[in-house]
Amino acid sequence: MLTSHLVIGTTIAGHDINGGDIIFQLIMFLILLALLKKFAWGPIMGIMQQREEHVASEINAAESSKLEASKYLEEQRELLKQSRVEATQLIENAKKQGEAQREDIILHARTEAERLKESAKREIIQEREKAVVVLREQVASLSVLIASKVIEKELSETDQEKLINHYIQEAGEER
Template identity: 45%
Template sequence: MSWHWESFVFAIIAFVVLYWLLNKYAFGPLFGIMEERRRIVAEQISKTEQDRKAAESLLAEQKEAMQNVRKEAQTILEQARAMSNKQSQDIIDQAKEEAVRLKEEAVRDIETEKNKAVASLRNEVSAMSVLIASKIIEKQIDEKSQEELVEHYLKEVGGKQ
């Protein structure tokens, strides 16, 4: 096998022309498409990163909002408990006051009735005393008869009670 320099030069020229044609018509558009694809992928990565940061920010806001809602709910529950306790204590206090008032009223009623009964009894005793005195004067009896008469009338008064 021999080496021919013309073939070698012709192959180099053909290679250079082929490289120039490929570079102009194939590699240029191919590299342009690849560059465009790289740019699109980079934009998508950047947009995805921004979306991820926005989602993290939104998630943090939602967590904070949930914590605030929980705190508010806890505060509302505590206020409701306090109000319930206060209302129940007020009801108990009112019931105690009403019981004291009713007791005092009953004591006053009992005292009034007692005073009426004592007054009535005094009136009856006075009437009986007057009656006894009048009967004693009428009969003009001795001391023993008088004691029996008083006892008799006292038994009558005791029976009327």
């Protein structure tokens, strides 16, 4: 039995290479590539494109968040710095106000002390004047009393001295 085949082939180093099989396999390979390109390569590239866009957007969002966080951190540092400055100013103002109040209290106390001192001086002067007036009245009444007693009786010099001393003592006890 002889079969006749159309054989397109060549022999290379003792091996038969069938040209029809090669062409068939080449055509199948090209069809497979076309099918892969149409059904697999497009969706895979689409998925890859989506993934690339997603990664890029995530990177952009991360960079944006980093910039925002950096900006927020800087704002917080500035606010902290301002707070420290304000706190220092408040402390300084409180110290100045305390000093001013202290000086005011001291001035007020000195003024009040001076007023009390002057008032006490006036009272002392008034009391002294009253005492002088009372003393003058007593001396005058004693003088009148002594004069009337002396007139009533004629006394010797020693008797007059005793009488004067006696009335001075009486005047002292009456007070």
